[in-house]
Amino acid sequence: MRLIHIYFMLLFTIAIRGQFNTITNKPVYVAVPKDTIKHAELKSVKTVEAPVMAMPLDTIVITSPFGPRTHPKTGKRGFHYGLDLRGKRKTVYSMMPSVIEKVDYDSKGGINVVLRTTAIDEYQIYYLHLSRIFVKEGEKVSAGWPIGTTGATGLSTAEHLHLGVKVNGVFVDPIDFLDRFRQSIREGR
Numbered sequence: 001m002r003l004i005h006i007y008f009m010l011l012f013t014i015a016i017r018g019q020f021n022t023i024t025n026k027p028v029y030v031a032v033p034k035d036t037i038k039h040a041e042l043k044s045v046k047t048v049e050a051p052v053m054a055m056p057l058d059t060i061v062i063t064s065p066f067g068p069r070t071h072p073k074t075g076k077r078g079f080h081y082g083l084d085l086r087g088k089r090k091t092v093y094s095m096m097p098s099v100i101e102k103v104d105y106d107s108k109g110g111i112n113v114v115l116r117t118t119a120i121d122e123y124q125i126y127y128l129h130l131s132r133i134f135v136k137e138g139e140k141v142s143a144g145w146p147i148g149t150t151g152a153t154g155l156s157t158a159e160h161l162h163l164g165v166k167v168n169g170v171f172v173d174p175i176d177f178l179d180r181f182r183q184s185i186r187e188g189r
Contacts, residue, residue, distance in 0.1 A: 054093050054144035055178070056127070056163055061086040063160060066173040072157045081171040082126065082164035083178075087150035092127055092161055094145040100135045109162070110154025113147055126164030129156045 064084035070077055098115035101124065105111050109128035113135065117123040131151025135141060152159045165174040 052143055053096055056093055056095055056125075057085055057087050057090050057150070057161060059086075059090075060178065062175070066171075066175060071155075073155055082128070082162050083174045085161045085163055087161050088159045089131070090150045090161070092130065092147045092150060094141045094143055094147055095125055096143050098125065098141055100137050100139045100141065100147075103133055103135065103137050106154065108155045110156060111148070111151065112154075115141070115147070122168045124166040126162070126166070128162035128164065129153050129160060131159070 062083055063086050064072075064080060066080060066083055068077065069080045071080075094115060096117050098117050100113060101116040102112075102114040104114075109126075111130040111133060112126065112128040113130065113133060115125045115127075117125070127147055129151050130148040131153060132149040134146045134148055141147070150159050150161045163174050165172050165177060
């Protein structure tokens, strides 16, 4: 858990330096000015960009939170292991540099993709109910890479993205991660 905290603090340190694009909510880039690179190494390069982090959708609207709930389709009480985010035919993006661990279909989650971060092996991101997939298992993706399109496959009442996050094999509330990221950008921490 300490490793995750250190990784996020590194991301937030980069945010302080003004490297996050908070206007468009597109992939986050760290830009290295040409002056900081030896002239002999890269003469024609003005900047070197490497994606660090991106939000899963261009607009974040939560339609169902993490925690106990009555399922909207079955009417049964249960635990919702993620966030449902509004999205109709919206592109879903990788949140961090990751490897596509699994591309699958099941009757509950529909078309789904599981990403494992390349920086933290115990960190997995789940995207469920997709209508289209743009990646394949084993593929390495950067933050902001298109993963698929929101949908209503599986046990779903409407098009959306189900976002799940596991840390060390345990589902955690994705809102904590999204809130810390957005709060740090707003406050400049």
